[in-house]
Amino acid sequence: MNLYKYASPAMFYPLAGKIIPWFAISSAILFVVGLYVGFFVAPVDFQQGDAYRIMFIHVPAAWMGMFLYVLMAIYAGIGWAFNARLASMMASSISITGAMFTFLSLVTGAFWGKPTWGTWWVWDARMTSTLILLFLYIGFISLQASIEDTRRADRAGAVLALVGVINVPIIYFSVQWWNTLHQGATIRILNKPTIAPPMLAAMLIMLVACWLYSVAVVLIRLRQIIVEREQNAARFAEVVT
Amino acid sequence: MRSLSEFISLGGYGFYVWGSYLFALVAIGGEVLSLRRRKKSSDKEGR
Numbered sequence: 001m002n003l004y005k006y007a008s009p010a011m012f013y014p015l016a017g018k019i020i021p022w023f024a025i026s027s028a029i030l031f032v033v034g035l036y037v038g039f040f041v042a043p044v045d046f047q048q049g050d051a052y053r054i055m056f057i058h059v060p061a062a063w064m065g066m067f068l069y070v071l072m073a074i075y076a077g078i079g080w081a082f083n084a085r086l087a088s089m090m091a092s093s094i095s096i097t098g099a100m101f102t103f104l105s106l107v108t109g110a111f112w113g114k115p116t117w118g119t120w121w122v123w124d125a126r127m128t129s130t131l132i133l134l135f136l137y138i139g140f141i142s143l144q145a146s147i148e149d150t151r152r153a154d155r156a157g158a159v160l161a162l163v164g165v166i167n168v169p170i171i172y173f174s175v176q177w178w179n180t181l182h183q184g185a186t187i188r189i190l191n192k193p194t195i196a197p198p199m200l201a202a203m204l205i206m207l208v209a210c211w212l213y214s215v216a217v218v219l220i221r222l223r224q225i226i227v228e229r230e231q232n233a234a235r236f237a238e239v240v241t
Numbered sequence: 242m243r244s245l246s247e248f249i250s251l252g253g254y255g256f257y258v259w260g261s262y263l264f265a266l267v268a269i270g271g272e273v274l275s276l277r278r279r280k281k282s283s284d285k286e287g288r
Contacts, residue, residue, distance in 0.1 A: 035262075039248075050251035054261045061265070097272065104268045108261040115257050213269070221276055228283050 009086050009226045016219045023219070027212035034209050038202035045199075054112040055199070059186075060207040062105035064214060065133060066168050068098030072140070073165045076158035088154035089229070091161065092144055093221040097214050099137035106130060117181060125178035129171040136164040150229060 038056040045052040072094040079088030109127065110120040121127065140157050147153035175184045186195055195203075251258050 044252070049254055051254040051257060053251070053254075053258050057261055057265045100268055100272050104265055107264050107268075111257045111261040111264070115254055217272060217276065221279075224276065224280055224283065231283060231286055 007084060007086055009089070009229075012086060013223055013226055016223055020216050020219050023212045023216035027209050027216060030205055030209035030212065034202055034205035037198060037205060042198040042202050043196060048116060051112065051115045052199075054108055056202050056206045058105060058108040058112055059203055060210045061101045061108060062130065063207060064210050065098055065102035065105050065130070066171060068094050068101060068214065069133060069137070069161075070165060070168055072098055073158075073161040076154070076161040080155050080158035085151075085154075086226075088151075088158070089222055089225045090218070091154070091157065093218045093225055094214075095137055095140050095144075095157075096221065097218055099134060099141065101210070101214075102130065102134045102137060106134065122181055124181045125174040126171060126180050126182040129167060129174050132167055133164075133171060136160070136167060140164075150232070 034056065038053055042053070044050055072091045075087045075094065076091035078084055079086075079091060106127070109130075113122075114120050140160050143160055144153045144157045147156055174180060175182055249255055249259075
């Protein structure tokens, strides 16, 4: 089987259509399971009471915001370097979902900060760098929307996306590099997690649910972008001939 | 198992916790709805 053929939008379109429902359905199931574990199995936290339950949406949203940015920059870079249209369209599709999750992480963070820190917002290193991440997404989206020629829009977006990647490690390590109000990482690759197993389970299930959701919605939007670009090309051809 | 009113108030944190999840529902639901609307408008043009 020749996998490269799926790099062409025309071949990719029906394949994506076949796999989307699987991601959408499993995502919906895992959201329900994750919320069930998070609200009915996980115990009350001895320090934060029930306020910590915001974590089950806040942490996955923040992770998705960062992961999707890196993924978007990689696709934008591939689309630029190899002149691969589908990769550029993928980057455009990811940008909306990434911005949504970043915004969600900021809002849920404010909802968590108010009862635990006494404030909705502080100009703390992690929160400020996450706000910059949201601005990078918004910059990418509006830059692409403002350029008529789609391939030029793709290239301009790729430059912005790749330059902005530097912000992701800054967000990740901000709690170690600076003295911040935001708490440090709960999950580390080499150390034991510092939370109870049902809390960890609920958070990981929600993270997987957010991943599956992202795959489904990004592929749906990608198919949509393929259709729209084709319509644009057809309209352009009509004007020329 | 706690009672329904205890579950809703969540030890006084109900507003913040439910506010977070309500916003998540609005954000995710909003993304899905706007995508559906986008598809409808291009379907119309395609015909």
